[in-house]
Amino acid sequence: MIRFEHVGLRYGIGPEVLSDITFALEPGSFHFLSGPSGSGKTSLMNLLYLGRRPTRGLINMFGQNIGSLSRQQTSPLRQRIGVVFQDFRLLNHMSAFDNVALPLRIMGQPEKEIRNNVEELLHWVGLGDQLRTLPNTMSGGQQQRVAIARAVITRPRLLLADEPTGNLDDEIGYRLMNLFEQLNRMGTTIVIATHNQQMMDQFGHNRMILDRGSLRIEPGTRAPQHWPSADAMGSAV
Template sequence: MSRNPLAAEAVAAPVLRFDDVSMRYGRAPETLRDLTFELEQGSFHFLTGASGAGKSSLLKLIYLAAKPSKGLIHLFGQDVSAIPPKDKPHVRRRIGVVFQEFRLLDHMTAFDNVALPLRIAGRKPDSYRQDVAELLAWVGLKSRMHAMPPTLAGGEKQRLAIARAVVNRPDILVADEPTGNVDHEMSLRILRLFVELNRLGTTVLIATHDQDLVARAGQPVLHLDGGRLTTLQPGARP
């Protein structure tokens, strides 16, 4: 049978789309203004901008920790404003988040902190024990897997938070200054982890001030300035 020349090509929807999105806190001036952009499935971007430019606010909109004051956000093909409250936990489980403040559970070991997303997803310990141990070794925490978070140094907590965010291979990973508390060698190792995760299909968005990291990665950049967003190609300067 010949193909119908009028048949529409199947085009995958972007994993994330902002349409004319703005955000403000209370009566303050808008932190983000009229943002319109898309992230394709499997893409890798950095998010840059001066302190206070709105990078953390933009990430909060993506992982459903904040709501826009104007505009529409589509996540995994769904209008975020139309997602029922009972379905939001399931949507959030598809998003890995590396927070600046870590948000580790102090009463759980490093191993159990990383394993938590897998436990929530219903996996049994026998099915994930080796995966978690290998990931902790990759981020340099093999000898600390039974340590409690209060006994870890700042850089160790950062690496632990990253391991927890990526352990279940999320559809989207957003990271807020993920290399801010580690040395240069470890920051490159973490970058390789993000690149490998991206090769497996995860959409990656990293907010950072580390211009050396951005230059080494050679990926496009979303740059925030005055609450507005511009897209820069690899190697371009804002």
């Protein structure tokens, strides 16, 4: 579904921050993206959610060459991608419910379906009592859960998440990882950028490792589960 061939990226006239990146992600795959600070993880995520174009090389997503598309042509592709940004990017004048409902309203879903699905998902991530709360009155961890719910509510074909469990306790982090895995089993391709070594070891998915702008992919090995138990994901997603 995603193919990078000899991709490079630089900002302005500076040196390349990504150099000769080549990989392919199959539909329904699940990868962790890791590497030290400054290795290029954010830049690679920018390319994956079509926020930036490479300075060289080829990117093919959903069967289309990204370099040959106009901005208007990339808009429908972006609707297939769910993104959890590290800074959340919630709309502070809208409630938690309305932030999560926004992608469904843009898609034109009936309001009754939107209400049922959004309420169920917010209950599942532990925010059932915060439906009408504005994001700027919530804690960082609560805002993070709203951002994750908004990203997964449309069941995207590709989900990109930047440190999605970074501000959360183990139990909520485990519940959200189970949410991602359930979504993955339904066919969504997932890439999670993280520094959390325990989480990568625990869930054992393949790893995309960046080091000084170069990428390698290593197979993951799933460790025995020691995280708190979690309920199976409901029908909200």
